[in-house]
Amino acid sequence: MARSQTFTCSACGARSARWSGRCDACGAWNTILEEAPLSAGPAKKGLGSKGRALELLDLATEEAPPPRARSGMDELDRVLGGGLVPASATLVGGDPGIGKSTLLLQAAARFGAAGLSVVYVSGEEASAQVRMRAQRLGLGEAPVKLAAETNLRDILTTLDRTRPALAIIDSIQTMWADNVEAAPGSVSQVRSAAHELVSFAKRRGTAVILVGHVTKDGQIAGPRVVEHMVDTVLYFEGERGHQFRILRAVKNRFGPADEIGVFEMTGGGLAEVANPSALFLSDREERAPGAVVFAGIEGTRPVLVEFQALVAPSPTPQARRSVVGWDGSRLAMILAVLEARCGIPFAGLDVYLNVAGGMRVSEPAADLAVAAALLSAREDAALPSDMVIFGEISLSGALRPVTQTENRLKEAQKLGFSQATLPERSNGSVPQGVSVCRMNDLASFVGEMFGAG
Ligand code: TYD
Numbered sequence: 001m002a003r004s005q006t007f008t009c010s011a012c013g014a015r016s017a018r019w020s021g022r023c024d025a026c027g028a029w030n031t032i033l034e035e036a037p038l039s040a041g042p043a044k045k046g047l048g049s050k051g052r053a054l055e056l057l058d059l060a061t062e063e064a065p066p067p068r069a070r071s072g073m074d075e076l077d078r079v080l081g082g083g084l085v086p087a088s089a090t091l092v093g094g095d096p097g098i099g100k101s102t103l104l105l106q107a108a109a110r111f112g113a114a115g116l117s118v119v120y121v122s123g124e125e126a127s128a129q130v131r132m133r134a135q136r137l138g139l140g141e142a143p144v145k146l147a148a149e150t151n152l153r154d155i156l157t158t159l160d161r162t163r164p165a166l167a168i169i170d171s172i173q174t175m176w177a178d179n180v181e182a183a184p185g186s187v188s189q190v191r192s193a194a195h196e197l198v199s200f201a202k203r204r205g206t207a208v209i210l211v212g213h214v215t216k217d218g219q220i221a222g223p224r225v226v227e228h229m230v231d232t233v234l235y236f237e238g239e240r241g242h243q244f245r246i247l248r249a250v251k252n253r254f255g256p257a258d259e260i261g262v263f264e265m266t267g268g269g270l271a272e273v274a275n276p277s278a279l280f281l282s283d284r285e286e287r288a289p290g291a292v293v294f295a296g297i298e299g300t301r302p303v304l305v306e307f308q309a310l311v312a313p314s315p316t317p318q319a320r321r322s323v324v325g326w327d328g329s330r331l332a333m334i335l336a337v338l339e340a341r342c343g344i345p346f347a348g349l350d351v352y353l354n355v356a357g358g359m360r361v362s363e364p365a366a367d368l369a370v371a372a373a374l375l376s377a378r379e380d381a382a383l384p385s386d387m388v389i390f391g392e393i394s395l396s397g398a399l400r401p402v403t404q405t406e407n408r409l410k411e412a413q414k415l416g417f418s419q420a421t422l423p424e425r426s427n428g429s430v431p432q433g434v435s436v437c438r439m440n441d442l443a444s445f446v447g448e449m450f451g452a453g
């Protein structure tokens with residue numbers, strides 16, 4: 001009988017029976033690799049007998065939940081859901097060079113200073129390099145134990161002996177389990193290393209943080225292949241050329257997902273940004289056409305960001321649609337609604353849309369702000385600079401209310417905005433000093449803001 005082969009995508013971990021050039025699941029090119037078939041042959045016996053009977057428990061418990069450890073870095077603690085949970089497994093993914101090692105070294109030092117025993121295992125840098133970075137960050141004296149190692153067996157033995165409260169593994173792609181016949185960084189190695197470390201965390205009560213590089217190269221497995229094994233998945237993001245870094249929870253078994261922490265990369269490491277709205281709006285120009293301030297919500301926190309649009313006649317038959325920080329297909333939808341419901345065509349016009357400051361927005365509540373930015377750019381008419389805008393646009397052109405209207409307006413008021421445009425049926429009280437303009441549909445918004453359109 002022919003051995004059944006499996007093929008695995010090294011970017012997202014999807015399995016398929018055939019090789020192909022492009023992964024059906026995530027759309028990445030050249031990432032499908034053949035995986036060694038599992039060694040176990042056909043099961044010899046059914047599993048019906050001879051197992052150990054498990055002790056079954058009630059849901060009710062007298063035990064208090066284990067205390068969370070706080071690092072004192074509020075931006076990190078909040079994204080973790082209020083601190084680090086003992087025996088949890090956390091993945092921190094991000095592009096190479098974005099600052100993952102810096103963040104985790106600083107976090108290790110803070111957790112250490114808070115009384116946790118912390119072990120930092122670097123598989124990428126020599127101990128001397130890590131120490132040098134710690135010195136430069138002023139963390140030379142921090143109570144953190146360091147090892148430079150990639151052999152998983154040795155690492156697990158060490159952790160088992162020292163039983164730290166927190167172990168940081170930088171990075172999971174460099175770890176190498178000697179019982180798996182595959183190259184370091186391959187999907188099987190990364191999966192099995194993550195599996196061993198996560199089960200160590202559960203067994204011994206150590207919180208484990210795994211670092212995972214987002215890879216472009218198909219030969220090395222990306223962090224997505226271990227996302228399902230861990231309790232919490234955080235991504236560290238940022239645009240090249242911007243100092244802002246955003247730590248985003250995309251999955252969290254112990255807290256809300258969608259929470260963000262904002263940092264700034266400085267010469268002395270990562271600094272927390274407690275008031276991101278002020279930062280994202282810091283270098284706004286007065287009344288620029290195409291610029292609109294959106295009152296957004298990221299996780300539990302309101303964040304104001306500026307959308308900037310540029311609309312110009314296209315020199316080519318195929319007009320350009322270029323988006324940074326927002327969803328390209330959502331932009332296409334808004335352009336279509338503007339054309340179909342308000343009679344404002346964008347054919348033959350290049351459209352550029354950008355979220356200022358390197359922030360990425362994913363809320364549909366930004367629809368109305370995007371539409372306003374596009375119109376303002378197209379008409380070359382600036383909107384009042386003390387106005388915030390939010391609301392979801394449906395395909396019919398109606399404006400749909402969004403959650404947390406009151407929080408959005410409060411944040412706007414705090415930052416000195418005095419006007420807001422929002423959907424008609426929005427609930428929530430309006431803070432003093434903010435005048436609101438409520439709109440039922442996109443066409444009336446266009447009429448109100450830009451005359452007849
Ligand atoms: P690093 O943490 O090594 O990234 P990763 O582990 O995600 O690959 O960060 C590397 C970048 O951060 C590097 O380009 C230099 C910059 N950096 C600073 O700007 N200031 C600092 O204090 C440190 C330590 C790094």
Ligand code: MG
Binds near residue numbers: 100101102124
């Ligand atoms: Mg690193």
